[in-house]
Amino acid sequence: MPKRTDIESILLIGSGPIVIGQACEFDYSGTQACRVLRDEGYRVILANSNPATIMTDPEFADATYVEPLSLEVLTGIIQREQPDVLLPTLGGQTALNLAMELIESGVVDKYGVEVIGADQTAISTAEDRAKFRQAMIDIGLPVPPSATAHTLDEAVEVMERIGLPVIIRPAYILGGTGTGIAHTPEQGRDMAAHGLAASPISEILIEQSIAGWKEYELEVMRDRADNCVVVCTIENLDPMGVHTGDSITVAPAQTLSDVEYQALRDAAFACIRRVGVETGGSNIQFAVNPENGEFVIIEMNPRVSRSSALASKATGFPIAKIAARLAVGYTLDEIPNDITEKTPACFEPVIDYVVTKVPRWAFEKFSGVSGVLNTQMQSVGEVMSIARTFTESLQKGLRSLELGRHGLNADPAEAAYNSLSDEELLAAAAVPTPERIFQLEALLRRGLTVAELFEATKVDPWFCDQILQITEERAALAECDFDAMTPRAWKRAKQFGFSDEQLGYLWDVPAAEVRKARIAAGVEATFKTVDTCSAEFEAETPYHYSTYEDVGEVAPSDRAKVIILGSGPNRIGQGIEFDYCCVHACFALSEAGYETIMVNCNPETVSTDYDTSDRLYFEPLTEEDVLNVIDVELRSSQIAGGPGIAGIVVSLGGQTPLKLAGMLPKGLVVGTSPESIDLAEDRERWNALCARLDIPQPAGGTAATADEALAVADRIGYPVLVRPSYVLGGRAMVIVYTDEDLREAMAEMAASGSLGREGGLSAERPVLIDRFLEDATEVDVDAIRDMYGEVLIGGVMEHVEEAGVHSGDSACMLPPVHLSEATVALLERHVKDIASALDVVGLINVQFAVKQFGIGAADQVFVLEANPRASRTVPFVAKATGVPLVKVATRVMMGSSLADLRQEGLLGNRANGDHISVKEAVLPFNKFPEADAILGPEMKSTGEVMGIDLRPGLAFAKSQIAAGAPLPANGTVLMSLADRDKAAGVEMARGFTGLGLDIAATSGTAAALSEAGVPVAEVVAKVGEVGTNVVELIDDGRVQLVVNTPRGRGSRADGDHIRRAASRNRVPLLTTASAGLAAADGMVDWARHQLRVRTLQEYHRGVTSDQLALEL
């Protein structure tokens, strides 16, 4: 069946901000869908609030709505655009949920919009646990037996029927309180009694526990002619009990016989047919009992997912792209396989390598969080690695994580387990944590058996034995003399995935020497191809991975090559924004005629889509692996008589590629020189530079000991900002107000403290101590300088939260709304001076603190830091201004002048309308209920959203809706403020009461408000005081907004029970006075104006505020 001609326009919903469990895999899928649907000639209307995505680039859709993903907004978009169909299956859970709301509220019917991909019945059958369970029972598919009980007797009866162990879950309890696994009848009785008591309706769900079973996922596609294929099977190394997003997973399945696999395949097809997913991809999860092969179906996602992105990258079969084509009517056999070009997509990929995905967590950011993995996903990113065998693939994956590990142990960090006894280490490994894989190897090295490991962890013996093979190879290598290594031994070691760093560790030889000796022995990485078909057909797409085999497959090419180093796994502080930058660099270089070569290991991203670059290397971003790519590409050029590598781009992927800059061949790094980058980070040279340029800095100094720190603080005065000089993303940054706090902070960072493992302190790695400027406004400026000296200011952003909150966690506005023209001009002048002094070629980001002294008095400007590289805000600035900053910067790095690019048309004028853009951070506190939901100098957000409108208040209000914390229109605002914020509190409270909201306040705040004449409806007691308890008030749902500014800024600052209650109950929470003021403004504006949605394309053409008058 060919594509549908009865539709013209398609509304696609994106997944919004990056949150734990929903990351840039949906930018990858959405971008593919946009591309495909536009290629097919449809008008694509896109809604997504996330400015850091490629899909929201204005050229990827006909109408791009960077607007909050809410029912109200989507209704507005549908009303305005009248799309023929809505495609909700490519934007994760967010898009699916919104589609359901649009269906249930009657909006799609009212506007005659057809939902394609998966309809209401399919979505609700898959998403509603009870319905799904019943549907599977109806078609005879096994599900874990379960039943509810309302009395203890009933519970005992159910447990006897189902058989122990069981999981007991009280009904209607938030956050899983009272849930447990019972292994004995006594435990069962206790837990049931406890659960019945905890449940408000005295109901518990008792389900057979399948913890410890093997977990598998099948990625299935179906077309409207009912052809079904399995794209990929995935086996989890971590058994059931750990969320698949937190498991190390392997493709293809390793320990299923064909008989068992085909049974799962049949079940998967039966499931997708019963659920009724008409077209597209679905992810279906199974648990298999290792004792007897019994399987149960766990769940299915009727949409593309994180796993489907992984499956696409793992096989070369682009699920999202094909799902989009299927949704508009094609059948699988009508779509060609991109990679072979000759065979159809209606087949099942087979691979001749092993793919391993390893998650990356950020537990160190959230004090109080246990770090134990469970059925709720907690990881913030992941890496994927490809190699010919599992051992090689696993070791590549572990070194891809950038956690200082060079593979599976055999590196300095392995010493961490030395202090534990065998029993302690085995007990530790029995609990799933990020450390488990390393603990398993350490245990095997101590002589424990595969059987013992399986018994304790239920990690399949095949995987344990593979780890043991690494252990044995290590022992053999350690015994072998470095000088006596034969070519065969070198190859064998590399085939087990040992990095040169690991080998160097084993032999106590520098990795560089290992590399030299190995290459001299003739053992070099060979690059094979991901081709969907195990070489049965010729591959047209150069998608490569390294391994150690007889021959490689990289084709000669005579074009000028540019290598772009990607940003590796997503983490807090380095996420999708940098992938956006790398992808833009690719596009710009491609348009300029270069052969683009991408190196990255993050399977979620657009950068690792083989459509993005001319050549894709799915490789760890380590010195060894990157040098291998450079070598093979140089050879490719040499053979073809080409000009070689024209440049390597390291400044767009965050810290990951930047760290490699110094190790790369001299002269190949394009843009700002590594020396200049170092200069900006070297405290003394940077201070000297600022002094020379006459740009004020906050007073400060460095210290390697507590005494030195106290001396600095004594000199500059409290509060001070303390930060280690060697960590990223604001890691461990604190603001301290007293000597005592400063001593404590220094102790944390000392070698013996909790940060000791990250390096400790020394004269080379001192702590930086700066005077913290209270109540200053922080400002970010992004700019580009070309090698001829012209500087282009990309954007000046005013932060909503005051200085002291990490810039990545702070909301910001562009253009600034509270800064005078003179101040902005001064900031821009400083940026130009700094960029020139650093000899920047490309992007630079400079952060300032601005002290304002009111009307008539000049602002005081201090420079905080400069980073001559792409910043997190670059995509936001590009979306806000319509200037493709990264493309321009990339061309500048390759030698073009800004003037050239203006002439060429790449660099146009910035959007000249009156719109204000607000970027707001999205925080993961709801995933970490134990952590304090407070902002500080250490970044904690996982993603961001953008709100655009014609007034600052409207844009801010939109950003809050988009961030999932919409400001209330009525109800009660709970205020509990630090003394220094009480004046601001009065101002915001007037705003709230003016809109008819009630104020509840803790005693001190209430007194201040009453004194200023603001009515306080309820004075609430803090914990420990008599009266209505503040936490109860929130728990009872009587509060619609919380403004709580803590005294002090540590993680133990007061009021954390208030913030926890707000997080727990998902009540919007503001923790700074400035955010409270912005919210009050937003609410006032919001109440006065009607909701208007506009496309990015309109804003870029220019929307003036006259519009607003018309709308009033």
Next chain:
Amino acid sequence: MIRPAALVLSDGEVFEGEAIGADSPSGITSGEVVFNTVLTGYQEVITDPSYAGQIITFTYPHIGNYGVAPADHESRRPFCRGVIVRDMARRRSNWRSTGDLEAFLVNQGIAGLAGVDTRRLTTHIRDAGAMPGAFGTASESDLRAAAAAEPGTDGIDLVATVTRSESEHFTSTRDGGKPPHRVVALDFGLKATIVRHLRTIAHVEVVPASTSAADILARQPDGVFLSNGPGDPEAVAGAVGTISGLLGEVPIFGICLGHQLLAAALGGETYKLPFGHHGGNHPVRNLATGAVEITSQNHNFCVADSSIPGADITHINLNDHTVEGLRCRDLPAFSVQYHPESGPGPHDSRYLFAQFDELMDGLHTTEPGPAQGQLLGGATHA
């Protein structure tokens, strides 16, 4: 202890590895080198008699992970000459397994080669075609000589080496309702999974490949099944004559070599594919319904398009558009090139056994298979 070994192809290409499995007396094992792309099902592949005369290269690197299980044998012993892998599992893990794959190879006298850059080998065969080769611990020159002397499979009657000498009866497993048919299955290299499927509709008597048409008809079967088997259809002694004698007398269903022989008996031609189809992921279109089936395949020879008098092509391969199925217009006979029984492979095409059942019912069904949307009809994971 590692035993260095190598594979030498008849065109001189050398692949290094280490010997696994059984020792071959001379340190040399020769045969036609082919590759198979399945991710699961190595045991079924190795024990499939259709691989007689061949050395099987598995493209998936880890082979042996889930061991071997008695239920997964496709015949009484492996008939392939040897096995080439990237990595042979030293430890198996699966509740069904009773032994290690390598131990099985040793017990069955099958030599193997591990540690080979199987992707390089596969790419070479893809580009140069399946060809004879020799592997083992012998010297490279001896291997070279053996590869040159190895005849391959063209023009050789390999069926004679795999067919059973005595006939064998299998009672039907059909339960309830309809009484089972009686089927005579000609054993050209019959797989156990096919017998299992035939038994769901009939009592099955498996007879040697040399059994004459008269002997078969004397058994008064409701239908005759032409099995899969190894090698070149033109070299199978007597088979075409036998099938000619059966055509029109009794309903016939053929699979793989049985399909090629049926075509030959109808006057069709066969030819050798460059490197054959060996895997479990080949898309085949059922021309009557338009539905695509993902199929299990294992053949080097193929029926020439539009060469078959009196028959229609019913199925084609979507990768290379070769003939995958045919049905006689006026006679009760049909056949497919691929393996609807799976073992290993997908279950998409099992409806063909039901069609054979109906053909024997005398319905001469014109039903071309399940319409799209009913392939599995819900949960039919048998």
